[in-house]
Amino acid sequence: MQFDKALQSLCDADVDFVVVGDHARSSTRRLVSALTPFHPRPRGLADLPFIWDEATLRNSTVLTLQTDIGEIDLLAEVAGLGSFEDVKRHSITLEAYERKVATLDLPGLIQAKRAAGREKDLSIIPELESLLESGRD
Amino acid sequence: MKTLDPLTPQQLARAEELLLNPPPGSRIEAARKYGIDLTLLVEQLRLTPAQRALKLQAATQAVDQIRGIARRRC
Numbered sequence: 001m002q003f004d005k006a007l008q009s010l011c012d013a014d015v016d017f018v019v020v021g022d023h024a025r026s027s028t029r030r031l032v033s034a035l036t037p038f039h040p041r042p043r044g045l046a047d048l049p050f051i052w053d054e055a056t057l058r059n060s061t062v063l064t065l066q067t068d069i070g071e072i073d074l075l076a077e078v079a080g081l082g083s084f085e086d087v088k089r090h091s092i093t094l095e096a097y098e099r100k101v102a103t104l105d106l107p108g109l110i111q112a113k114r115a116a117g118r119e120k121d122l123s124i125i126p127e128l129e130s131l132l133e134s135g136r137d
Numbered sequence: 138m139k140t141l142d143p144l145t146p147q148q149l150a151r152a153e154e155l156l157l158n159p160p161p162g163s164r165i166e167a168a169r170k171y172g173i174d175l176t177l178l179v180e181q182l183r184l185t186p187a188q189r190a191l192k193l194q195a196a197t198q199a200v201d202q203i204r205g206i207a208r209r210r211c
Contacts, residue, residue, distance in 0.1 A: 093140045126167060127168060134151075
């Protein structure tokens with residue numbers, strides 16, 4: 001996964017998005033434009049007819065994509081947090097790959113992991129809670 | 138929106154103390170008992186957010202390369 005290219009492209013296209021762990025979600029037209037050069041297609045469904053446009057994006061709450069720069073998941077909402085606006089309220093800005101990027105804060109990430117409830121999400125919670133308790137948000 | 142800045146030396150020292158000598162009954166102590174290597178968290182906290190992002194990318198690309206090699210051998 002080339003996080004740098006993905007995040008730089010989204011930032012440079014002025015896309016409003018929040019990184020959730022290693023997932024991202026954002027507004028439609030700019031997002032379509034930002035990811036088009038990387039040829040998004042449905043992951044694991046190479047033979048399925050697929051058009052990468054605003055309509056596809058608007059009609060999907062979850063899109064799991066394979067792109068030329070790696071796997072990207074787009075989420076309209078996050079379990080445990082709610083809509084994109086709710087997610088933004090739980091976000092924090094950091095500087096990475098020479099851009100300013102919004103990502104979930106620690107309490108929000110813990111809430112989302114707990115709500116997801118999968119083994120791989122639950123097993124990381126003690127580590128995240130330790131970071132939170134050590135004073136780092 | 139809040140920003141995530143690198144830790145100050147004082148913040149880092151406090152976090153290290155808590156992570157390496159967790160108070161009894163704390164969540165940090167529970168994590169250590171669960172099997173979390175807390176020294177790895179200290180190592181991460183010593184990095185800036187930008188350095189952590191680069192480290193994540195390097196690790197992910199290494200995993201991708203290993204997956205690629207494994208697929209070619211199957």
